[in-house]
Amino acid sequence: QVQLVESGGGVVQPGKSLRLSCAASGFTFSSYGFHWVRQAPGKGLEWVAVLWSEGNNKYYVDSVRGRFTISRDNSKNTLFLQMNSLRVEDTAMYYCVREAGGADNYFDSWGQGTLVTVSS
Amino acid sequence: SYILTQPPSVSVAPGQTAKISCGGNNIGRNSVHWYQQKPGQAPVLVVYDDSDRPSGIPERFSGSNSGNTATLTISRVEAGDEADYYCQVWDNNSDHWVFGGGTKLTVL
Numbered sequence: 021q022v023q024l025v026e027s028g029g030g031v032v033q034p035g036k037s038l039r040l041s042c043a044a045s046g047f048t049f050s051s052y053g054f055h056w057v058r059q060a061p062g063k064g065l066e067w068v069a070v071l072w073s074e075g076n077n078k079y080y081v082d083s084v085r086g087r088f089t090i091s092r093d094n095s096k097n098t099l100f101l102q103m104n105s106l107r108v109e110d111t112a113m114y115y116c117v118r119e120a121g122g123a124d125n126y127f128d129s130w131g132q133g134t135l136v137t138v139s140s
Numbered sequence: 141s142y143i144l145t146q147p148p149s150v151s152v153a154p155g156q157t158a159k160i161s162c163g164g165n166n167i168g169r170n171s172v173h174w175y176q177q178k179p180g181q182a183p184v185l186v187v188y189d190d191s192d193r194p195s196g197i198p199e200r201f202s203g204s205n206s207g208n209t210a211t212l213t214i215s216r217v218e219a220g221d222e223a224d225y226y227c228q229v230w231d232n233n234s235d236h237w238v239f240g241g242g243t244k245l246t247v248l
Contacts, residue, residue: 055237057237057239064239064241065183065226066239067236067239070235070237115183120188124188125229125230125237126171126185126188127173127175130182131182132181
């Protein structure tokens with residue numbers, strides 16, 4: 021079955037960096053696009069970034085562009101999110117999410133999330 | 141950027157029908173997807189492409205989309221349906237994925 025397991029979250033000071041990982045299993049990882057979606061405590065869902073399966077197309081929400089980098093290692097079935105210059109407002113649960121195949125633009129599988137807390 | 145507007149809360153008695161709206165400019169031209177999130181859990185897809193259901197989702201969940209409003213309809217509501225529900229579209233003008241603010245469904 022499809023499994024997405026995030027790791028790398030924790031408590032970090034403003035201005036510091038953190039790298040999130042998402043280990044995938046149960047399907048052909050290289051065939052899918054992946055996203056990071058976050059949810060601040062008590063708030064709604066916010067899309068963060070996408071990395072498509074084909075080519076190197078990446079897109080980011082405006083608030084993280086230039087600070088966050090999404091990447092993947094298909095040989096290790098792993099998705100990453102490098103987060104630099106972290107801000108208090110980046111505090112959230114970060115979900116690794118698989119985009120349904122083909123031309124669909126919805127999320128058919130979610131990890132359980134990893135919590136990032138940015139605080140001095 | 142594209143904005144999706146949902147009511148913060150909807151309340152319904154067990155056995156009744158709940159309707160959760162998602163408003164957006166000409167949203168009927170987009171494919172709308174819906175997610176259910178229970179406390180402490182990751183979201184789960186319940187409706188995709190306006191009205192299709194993933195395997196394992198009860199037929200009680202249905203969707204529609206026209207004009208400026210998409211709607212998630214939950215028939216014969218059960219206590220276990222109590223959750224937050226989010227609509228989502230892909231904004232092809234910006235290549236951004238957009239969520240509505242979420243609606244908390246309370247089963248009375």
